[in-house]
Amino acid sequence: MGLHTAGTTVPGTSPAAPAVSRSYAWLVFALGFGLLLSDYMSRQVLNAVFPLLKAEWLLSDAELGSLSGIVALMVGVLTFPLSLLADRWGRVRTLVIAATAWSLATLGCAISASYGQMFLGRFMVGVGEAAYGSVGIAVVLSVFPIGLRATLSGAFMAGGSFGSVLGVSVGGVIAQEHGWRWAFGAMGILGLVLAAVYGLVVTEKRLGPASIRNSAVSGERAPVRTQLPRLFSSVSVVCAYIGSGLQMFIAMALLAWIPSFLNRYYDMPPAKAGLAAGVFALISGIGMILCGIVADRLSRKAADRKWIVAIVCSLGSFVLLMAGFHLPVGPLQLVLIAAGTLVAGGTAGPAAAMVANLTPAAIAATAFATLTLANSLLGLAPGPAVTGMLADHLGLLGALQVIPLVALAGSVAFIIGKFSYEDDLRRLGLLPGPALKTPELQS
Template sequence: MRGLPGRDRPPLILDASGSAAHLVSRRRAWGTALAVVALAMTDYIDRQIVVSTFPYLKRAWGLPDTALGALVTIVSVTIALCALPAARLADRWGRVKTIAAMGSVWSLATLACAVCGNYAQLLGARALLGAGEAGYGPAGAALLSGYFPQRLRATVLSIFQAAGPLGSVLGVVLGGVMIGQFGWRVTLGAFGVPGLLLALLFLTVRDYRTPAVSDAGGTDAEGDTGERLTPDRAASRRPGPVATLRELFRPRTAVWCYLGGALNLVVLSTLYTWLPSYLSRTYGLSSAQAGAKASLFILAGFVGAIVFGHLADRLGDGCPRRRLTVPAVLAACALVLLFTAFAVLGPGAGQYALIVAAGLAVAAALGTAPAAVVDVVHPSMRATAVGMVTLVQNLFGLAVGPVFTGLLSDVFGLGTALAVMPLCCLAAAAAFRHGSRSYEKDLAAVSGGGPAVTPPGSQVRELSQ
């Protein structure tokens, strides 16, 4: 494969076999991954820390559980609505610029949460927070997908996605500690400034050039004669909205991963949001104690996302379909563990142990599902593809769990709601199983120059594989 000429394009590093390994040195690639994860952690701290304020907001403003759940759901709804436009912006404007801009927006929204005077204002500030977060996931995943080879993609994106559970742990634990010392306002806005600084510092990270769709005989970002395309000319060769949607839904694997990932996140978001309240109400714990115990479940998700993402890469090395068999099996395990914990066992050490064990399993798809989607779409649309993952998973997963559980809790009680919601894991397992059956074919179509988003007679040259 030809290298990447030009001052603004990092050199292509080859492994011992001569195949493309990294777009930059391994040290720089992993350093960039660390920066992406660090900023993502502030994202999830800001998103999750509100859970610790639920008892205080309930007393201060007389809010029902449905309204409290909506403070989490609204973030997911705005992320879903803004995900595709923000992802398209990342593919066209650049991943690094998009990350810096989005990080700044959600950090400023976090600061605004601290000065809200009523529920409507807080709901609006949380919506703005979600709008800022919408472009970060697609841009960050696309940047890492370009910096690392395909054989490491599920591992790297699982590490990236594991920033969610780790940031959520910090949000729940620090929120539970801080709220007793400083009150809910300072707690909600505390991490806005660190996030803003990290977002601006991210401008020092080096981006890579987006591969462009070229005419027959052309190349990805330059013509046959070596003439460099201007951004306007390169953008004009990219597919329009209809062709983009066609490519995003062309691979059957991608469709099943959209669905499976969303169903899995219904359960994950439910537990991230309501487990502290359940422990507080059922076990008689303080906010700090409930947050500490809930954090172990979330931390288990952090470990599970990385371990099972790497396992999916290892098992999928010789047989690609196994990469999706891993989240399918683990989703089924999560159903058994959680249903037993909430529907069969009562409060106690046994129930808590099963809940924590389920935390390992329910997070297995966090990085594996988007990695599989990235694998089966054209490289020029990686951020847009992750944007579609973000849209579907937030609108039909993260947005559903908290508010629907709150609704069930208001009618039947929180324990019953937490026993019912894990049934979504069964549907997620079926979706990943179906996706594994078409994965090898869809992967071969992209790797071998199969269907792409080009006009008849045109060619696409990938940035890297």
């Protein structure tokens, strides 16, 4: 049975009316979204130049996959400690330093002379990007009403797909015209410019009122160490982490290997394959936004409907991608793959909203860091690398026919989370009383 609305605010979350002006809130979102575009442009430009690096350095598919996967691995390993530091030291300062670091590392990739040097450069890109996603979304959600959480989370995370579109498509064009080194160089310079603008416009002082009111409403001023156990205090929040991570396996494998898939099986040159793959990444981002909007709208009267949206997206990606990659080359195959891509990342907004609802605002960045950790270690890091290893043995098409099976496990996690959600909310004191018809958290 759903959780019925009455207008109750969940402890540890921001109020319905944020403390900053609406125009400034959207400015914070726009600048944060811009930096997220830069983040993923720097990360995904590599995929556009896979064919060029493979030919120049004679790399295997597994080595190419490792250059992509190492970034996500470092994000997964470092996102938690760096986000915890940001919660204590200052989120804006952390974001500016992070953006500067990944941009300089991307410039380093532009001058690398071997696989080893490129691997080191990509390693440092991952170090710089480690805290951005979790801290950036925590800043955004702190200045907006609770009722927009799934929508904003989906939209913010969609910046990764849109950045991938730009990184793959623009990077492919630059690489074909001027060489792959200029592709990395352009991304690095853009990141440095955006980091400077963000640091000048978004400040801790202007964000301060939102954080102060957030704590005042919730009454949670306890030390962070007393809040950390809440990161894993319920079955439903753990299921949100796991389900989201497994779906990211599918999404990242597609982003990394669609350019090579189009190059090998549709005989597209690198630039054209990059542009076409950019369309798929754009579709993925649109899916994140649309599914987030749907989840927020459906959850106005029953908060657990966010789980239903996640389940439908997960199962839908399995069916569509499995069918698509088993079809012969042609328009119908591309249509089904595009449809599967649309819903593959649609779980991002609902999962992030559930994490925000089930964890304290005092450690918002750390909670999203935990989600990012799950996304990275379960999905973003192994997705490209495992697909590459499978491709070395089964061929790229064979590998892409296997990976949709991961979505089945993601569906199971979301199903368990849905049936545990209401009990977990009551056990954590986020819903009053044992009765079934109780006030819903605003979601």
